[in-house]
Amino acid sequence: MTEGNSFSGQPVVDVRNACIFQEHQVVLEDVHFSIAQGEFVYLVGRTGSGKSSLMRTLYADLPLRIGEMDVAGYAIKKISRSKVPYLRRKMGIIFQDFQLFADRTVDENLNFVMRATGWKERARMKKRLVEVLMQVGLGSAGTKLPHQLSGGEQQRVAIARSLINKPILLVADEPTGNLDPSVSEGILSLFQEINQQGTTVLMATHSHEFVRNYPARVLKCEHGRLLDSQREDFELNSTY
Numbered sequence: 001m002t003e004g005n006s007f008s009g010q011p012v013v014d015v016r017n018a019c020i021f022q023e024h025q026v027v028l029e030d031v032h033f034s035i036a037q038g039e040f041v042y043l044v045g046r047t048g049s050g051k052s053s054l055m056r057t058l059y060a061d062l063p064l065r066i067g068e069m070d071v072a073g074y075a076i077k078k079i080s081r082s083k084v085p086y087l088r089r090k091m092g093i094i095f096q097d098f099q100l101f102a103d104r105t106v107d108e109n110l111n112f113v114m115r116a117t118g119w120k121e122r123a124r125m126k127k128r129l130v131e132v133l134m135q136v137g138l139g140s141a142g143t144k145l146p147h148q149l150s151g152g153e154q155q156r157v158a159i160a161r162s163l164i165n166k167p168i169l170l171v172a173d174e175p176t177g178n179l180d181p182s183v184s185e186g187i188l189s190l191f192q193e194i195n196q197q198g199t200t201v202l203m204a205t206h207s208h209e210f211v212r213n214y215p216a217r218v219l220k221c222e223h224g225r226l227l228d229s230q231r232e233d234f235e236l237n238s239t240y
Contacts, residue, residue: 169202
């Protein structure tokens with residue numbers, strides 16, 4: 001992917017001396033970590049430990065008040081509101097609750113994002129739409145409404161939507177939280193395939209099974225700190 005080439009050798013995410021806030025309360029202090037291009041990283045921690053706040057700060061939905069944070073080439077502390085859409089075009093953001101338009105078909109959901117992010121040529125839009133749906137295994141789902149799809153299929157549509165602009169980083173906040181275990185494993189496999197094609201993935205999860213059965217680097221939010229399995233040993237099987 002063209003945009004990603006400029007990041008070779010540089011971290012896709014680089015966080016230094018950061019405090020992460022949830023409204024006026026500090027939830028994580030003295031946060032240091034970087035994520036290299038092409039890494040797959042789990043983010044774990046109990047509910048309320050700061051995972052979602054950290055992710056929201058990465059894509060500039062929450063302000064960074066203390067410390068430094070560079071994401072996809074953007075300095076988050078200094079980013080202007082007008083630049084946030086450009087940051088998010090370099091990121092794919094996936095939520096637990098899919099966030100699809102219920103009254104629009106799969107194709108219409110994806111076309112909405114394309115138009116919102118500057119796509120204009122109908123032939124290119126159609127080609128890219130087919131590509132991302134094939135990539136997530138839903139090549140024939142374009143004319144269906146979300147309620148005609150299973151939960152796992154709806155999440156695959158959400159992932160397809162996040163891939164439209166060929167992001168260098170996918171940020172997934174509990175993407176399997178509403179899904180059955182067997183379906184969840186398929187979603188994880190899809191993230192792994194996307195990662196193997198060169199996209200960096202940061203995935204928040206409560207699933208011990210994922211971390212145990214599909215090992216990767218782990219960041220853990222605990223007692224107001226961010227622990228990093230690259231730097232320190234910590235218990236992965238404790239409650240989170």
